[in-house]
Amino acid sequence: MAIYPIDPGGSGGSDIARTNGFIDYNDTSTTTTPLVLNADIWTTIPNDGQGAFTNKAYAPPNVTELMDSNGAIDATELSLGDTIIIRNDYTITPQTNNGSLQFRYGLGGGGNEYFLETRLSRMDSGSGIEYRYSLSTDLVYMGDLNTLNNPIVLQINSTAEATLVNAGSVIFVARYNA
Amino acid sequence: MADTLSAFSIPGVWTNLNTLTGIAAGTQIRIQNVGGANDVVDLAISATEPAADFEGVEVFQNAPFYQVDAGENAVWAKYKRLDRADVGGRVTKLQVQT
Numbered sequence: 001m002a003i004y005p006i007d008p009g010g011s012g013g014s015d016i017a018r019t020n021g022f023i024d025y026n027d028t029s030t031t032t033t034p035l036v037l038n039a040d041i042w043t044t045i046p047n048d049g050q051g052a053f054t055n056k057a058y059a060p061p062n063v064t065e066l067m068d069s070n071g072a073i074d075a076t077e078l079s080l081g082d083t084i085i086i087r088n089d090y091t092i093t094p095q096t097n098n099g100s101l102q103f104r105y106g107l108g109g110g111g112n113e114y115f116l117e118t119r120l121s122r123m124d125s126g127s128g129i130e131y132r133y134s135l136s137t138d139l140v141y142m143g144d145l146n147t148l149n150n151p152i153v154l155q156i157n158s159t160a161e162a163t164l165v166n167a168g169s170v171i172f173v174a175r176y177n178a
Numbered sequence: 179m180a181d182t183l184s185a186f187s188i189p190g191v192w193t194n195l196n197t198l199t200g201i202a203a204g205t206q207i208r209i210q211n212v213g214g215a216n217d218v219v220d221l222a223i224s225a226t227e228p229a230a231d232f233e234g235v236e237v238f239q240n241a242p243f244y245q246v247d248a249g250e251n252a253v254w255a256k257y258k259r260l261d262r263a264d265v266g267g268r269v270t271k272l273q274v275q276t
Contacts, residue, residue, distance in 0.1 A: 002250050003244055003245070005244050005245075006245050057262075
């Protein structure tokens with residue numbers, strides 16, 4: 001490489017901005033045709049990354065993608081010990097009032113699937129109203145190859161029939177070996 | 179060792195560092211971003227001026243010196259903002275040493 005940083009102290013990692021980074025994936029697949037959520041069914045949230053606000057300008061070094069075209073998080077370019085912080089942004093419109101929501105990440109594969117699940121706030125302000133879920137962050141660490149090498153799907157479960165519009169997800173990477 | 183050169187002003191368009199500094203292309207140089215906190219300098223090695231949307235090697239403020247090896251083509255630099263704000267007519271500062 002003809003242009004490279006000089007690190008006389010040998011400590012590395014002093015240029016933090018070139019170690020960590022993020023990619024923001026903006027979905028268009030649910031913009032005009034919202035995703036239908038059947039009651040009490042876990043439904044995978046899609047993200048085609050084709051939205052105008054997709055931002056790959058600040059990806060971590062040596063990382064080209066963090067999500068596949070179906071909306072599953074793709075950590076295969078990361079390493080064991082790395083951590084990702086995910087901020088999802090989606091809006092749900094229930095057909096009946098007072099539905100409850102659960103969200104989960106589906107991880108692993110090959111018979112070793114597992115889920116990280118959370119309960120979201122109840123949609124109790126009425127039906128036909130948009131409930132936006134955004135700004136909260138989740139943390140997933142690459143503790144084993146089962147997590148690292150398999151797609152991480154985003155899934156939602158509503159007790160009320162509803163529709164979902166996905167704005168997208170930003171995925172921040174914190175490297176273990178800075 | 180050559181005396182320290184005062185930092186050079188880098189605008190928001192690709193600027194030939196060899197022309198700017200008087201250091202011949204192909205000479206080993208070391209570069210440091212001594213601009214403001216949001217100032218980022220894009221670097222590129224190219225015989226000709228890179229396209230306006232070309233994305234080079236980003237050097238952030240307070241990053242260590244970057245080295246360009248001897249024997250390379252001309253070195254180009256461009257100022258951009260970390261927050262992607264329009265640079266307009268502003269400049270940032272770049273230390274260039276042989």
